[in-house]
Amino acid sequence: xxxQGCKSWRSDLSAWIDGELDAGRAAAVxxxxxxCADCHEIVxxxxxxxxxxxxxxxxxxxxxxxxxxxxxRSALKPPAVTLYRxxxxxxxxxxxxxxxFLAGRFWDTFDFGSRVPTQSPDAAxxxxxxxxxxxxxxxxxxxxxxxxxxxxxxxxxxxxxVALGRSPMQLREQEPVREAGSLDALAQPVLAxxxxxxxxxQYEQVTSLVNQRAVQNSQLAPMSASTEYHLRRSARSEPQxxxxxxxxxxxxxxxxxxxxxxxxxVAFEIAAGPSQMQVVQQLASGLQIEMGVPLAFHESSERATxxxxxxxxxxxxxxxxxxxxxxxxxxxxxxxxxxxxxxAGSAPTAPPIAHSSGxxxxxxxxPAVQKESAPSRTARSPxxxxxxxxxARETSxxxxxxxxxxxxxxxxxxxxTTRNAIATPGDAARDADAARLGVANPQARVTVVPGxxxxxxxxxxxxxxxxxxxxVRVEITILPPE
Amino acid sequence: MAERVQxxxxxxxxxxxxxPGPAPADEDLVAAVRAGDPDAFGQLMTRYQDRVYNLCxxxxxxxxxxxxxxxxxxxxxWRALPHYEGxxxxxxxxxxxxxxxxxxxxxxxxxxxxxxxxxxxxxxxxRPTQDAPDANLLRDELRTRLExxxxxLDESFRVAVLLKDVEGLxxxxxxxxLGLPLGTIKSRIHRGRMMLRDLLSAEDDA
Numbered sequence: 001x002x003x004q005g006c007k008s009w010r011s012d013l014s015a016w017i018d019g020e021l022d023a024g025r026a027a028a029v030x031x032x033x034x035x036c037a038d039c040h041e042i043v044x045x046x047x048x049x050x051x052x053x054x055x056x057x058x059x060x061x062x063x064x065x066x067x068x069x070x071x072x073r074s075a076l077k078p079p080a081v082t083l084y085r086x087x088x089x090x091x092x093x094x095x096x097x098x099x100x101f102l103a104g105r106f107w108d109t110f111d112f113g114s115r116v117p118t119q120s121p122d123a124a125x126x127x128x129x130x131x132x133x134x135x136x137x138x139x140x141x142x143x144x145x146x147x148x149x150x151x152x153x154x155x156x157x158x159x160x161x162v163a164l165g166r167s168p169m170q171l172r173e174q175e176p177v178r179e180a181g182s183l184d185a186l187a188q189p190v191l192a193x194x195x196x197x198x199x200x201x202q203y204e205q206v207t208s209l210v211n212q213r214a215v216q217n218s219q220l221a222p223m224s225a226s227t228e229y230h231l232r233r234s235a236r237s238e239p240q241x242x243x244x245x246x247x248x249x250x251x252x253x254x255x256x257x258x259x260x261x262x263x264x265x266v267a268f269e270i271a272a273g274p275s276q277m278q279v280v281q282q283l284a285s286g287l288q289i290e291m292g293v294p295l296a297f298h299e300s301s302e303r304a305t306x307x308x309x310x311x312x313x314x315x316x317x318x319x320x321x322x323x324x325x326x327x328x329x330x331x332x333x334x335x336x337x338x339x340x341x342x343x344a345g346s347a348p349t350a351p352p353i354a355h356s357s358g359x360x361x362x363x364x365x366x367p368a369v370q371k372e373s374a375p376s377r378t379a380r381s382p383x384x385x386x387x388x389x390x391x392a393r394e395t396s397x398x399x400x401x402x403x404x405x406x407x408x409x410x411x412x413x414x415x416x417t418t419r420n421a422i423a424t425p426g427d428a429a430r431d432a433d434a435a436r437l438g439v440a441n442p443q444a445r446v447t448v449v450p451g452x453x454x455x456x457x458x459x460x461x462x463x464x465x466x467x468x469x470x471x472v473r474v475e476i477t478i479l480p481p482e
Numbered sequence: 483m484a485e486r487v488q489x490x491x492x493x494x495x496x497x498x499x500x501x502p503g504p505a506p507a508d509e510d511l512v513a514a515v516r517a518g519d520p521d522a523f524g525q526l527m528t529r530y531q532d533r534v535y536n537l538c539x540x541x542x543x544x545x546x547x548x549x550x551x552x553x554x555x556x557x558x559x560w561r562a563l564p565h566y567e568g569x570x571x572x573x574x575x576x577x578x579x580x581x582x583x584x585x586x587x588x589x590x591x592x593x594x595x596x597x598x599x600x601x602x603x604x605x606x607x608x609r610p611t612q613d614a615p616d617a618n619l620l621r622d623e624l625r626t627r628l629e630x631x632x633x634x635l636d637e638s639f640r641v642a643v644l645l646k647d648v649e650g651l652x653x654x655x656x657x658x659x660l661g662l663p664l665g666t667i668k669s670r671i672h673r674g675r676m677m678l679r680d681l682l683s684a685e686d687d688a
Binding site: 014052 | 523524527531532534535536539540545548549552556557559560561624625628629632643644646647648650652653668669671672675676678679682683
């Protein structure tokens with residue numbers, strides 16, 4: 001008899017020993033046991049075990065109380081404090097308290113009474129988002145990033161607030177700029193990296209990545225518990241911000257790593273004070289070099305308060321009009337101001353603060369800084385590409401403006417050119433500019449958004465055949481000084 | 483191993499505890515309790531307390547817990563007796579209460595109390611036979627090993643084996659007590675015995 005054949009019998013051996021099988025089955029088992037030595041041995045062993053169990057010494061009960069007496073005794077005796085008893089009483093109370101707390105937090109988070117979005121879902125996106133769309137749709141756009149990103153980009157969903165018509169730029173402008181201003185108060189150069197995971201999966205990936213890096217680098221602080229609390233608290237409503245402070249080198253390394261390893265839809269921001277401006281510039285350019293990402297510069301509409309103590313905040317010019325606040329424009333203006341004074345034979349002074357034009361953004365969308373494919377390629381303006389000239393040289397020869405109208409009309413164009421130049425990687429002139437801009441520009445915030453922006457569906461409708469973009473979006477937001 | 487065990491068993495006296503006696507019948511005593519006879523339930527307790535206590539002790543490995551559980555089982559049976567419908571025997575019903583109490587008690591505990599074999603706790607009911615000293619020694623050793631192996635069994639297998647081999651119940655009664663199908667009981671008893679066999683054989687090999 002094979003082991004496989006015996007297997008069907010062995011499950012019945014105990015029942016056969018106990019006489020629990022019907023007659024037919026019992027006879028069949030008995031016949032098999034007599035013919036199979038293995039099963040016969042098992043039967044003997046099972047019988048031995050069963051008999052041994054029967055011979056276990058009996059223990060007799062001590063004198064028991066009558067049920068009535070036992071009941072009276074148990075009624076007099078206080079119940080023992082056991083973990084089970086405590087748990088069954090504490091957990092419901094704790095659950096009620098937790099529910100009340102969560103309900104309060106939920107109410108605070110959504111603030112139903114005062115924070116109902118006033119803009120309709122059909123509200124037009126701000127210029128910054130239009131600009132980015134123009135960037136991603138402009139000819140000569142950089143090639144797509146690795147193949148896994150487009151798949152993830154398709155799953156990118158905008159936050160509810162974005163879906164309601166409030167662009168990320170609007171949201172950021174509503175946020176206080178405390179992170180940028182407070183950074184300069186720190187003794188050592190510190191960049192604050194903010195992460196905006198769109199989904200919990202992304203959050204887990206980013207958290208794991210950051211904490212892994214933190215283990216490898218002691219200078220890199222892991223995400224704090226409070227950050228995680230805020231993340232979880234508002235996870236239902238919108239992607240939230242995780243922040244960690246780290247040195248510039250670590251920030252750059254982390255940002256590159258995150259941008260390359262995390263899926264689409266995760267946004268990262270770096271808030272930097274004046275002393276870190278150069279780091280941010282290099283970081284942004286380095287990203288373009290390494291990853292072929294376009295750089296888009298967006299300006300805050302906040303006013304440039306704090307530059308001149310004599311100017312009231314309400315009279316301060318918008319930042320978009322202040323060339324000193326823009327990396328590219330500041331450079332252009334410094335150059336032109338210096339040239340003017342050199343020609344006039346006077347010592348250069350600080351570049352002037354541009355007047356308030358009342359505009360809250362560039363008339364034309366911020367230009368695409370095109371990184372076509374390889375690191376050797378550089379971002380150029382369309383004019384530069386046509387001429388074949390070096391984009392950085394355009395920055396070094398700023399135009400002269402005869403009057404304010406010409407200045408205003410040329411500002412945007414020049415800014416476009418110089419911004420492209422700033423984004424040109426590996427350019428010596430750019431590095432020199434960035435060094436100067438580190439002084440000229442008070443603050444900047446870089447946002448890297450891998451993947452498709454929130455109007456991906458609209459883009460797909462326009463061009464169904466085109467694959468979803470997986471470019472990494474980099475925004476530099478110029479912030480006012482504190 | 484089988485021959486060695488059988489040799490020990492053959493030398494021991496039969497101490498099989500018989501099923502409850504026919505008179506007075508359990509049903510009569512239950513009816514008497516319901517009629518207000520204060521002594522009837524005492525007779526039921528006297529009849530079954532050792533068996534209930536034995537089962538609780540084998541399950542809990544603690545005399546103190548077994549005493550509490552046995553007392554609690556009878557108190558619960560006394561309270562629930564007005565609702566006893568007689569669809570099963572009183573003994574089965576009582577054992578079901580005891581099993582449920584013991585299993586619930588063990589689930590509440592975070593840890594298992596080690597088997598207290600070999601410390602003399604079993605001696606009150608352990609009556610040595612007149613066999614040779616070597617046989618007694620071997621029997622004690624086997625008993626200790628068997629109880630240790632029994633303690634290693636999973637709760638579901640242990641209770642089935644105990645009800646069958648220690649309490650001598652049939653599969654139908656065990657099925658009723660544990661509230662499980664007959665096939666499950668059959669499987670658990672067989673697997674429990676096989677595990678015990680393996681555990682004892684492993685100790686022999688060691």
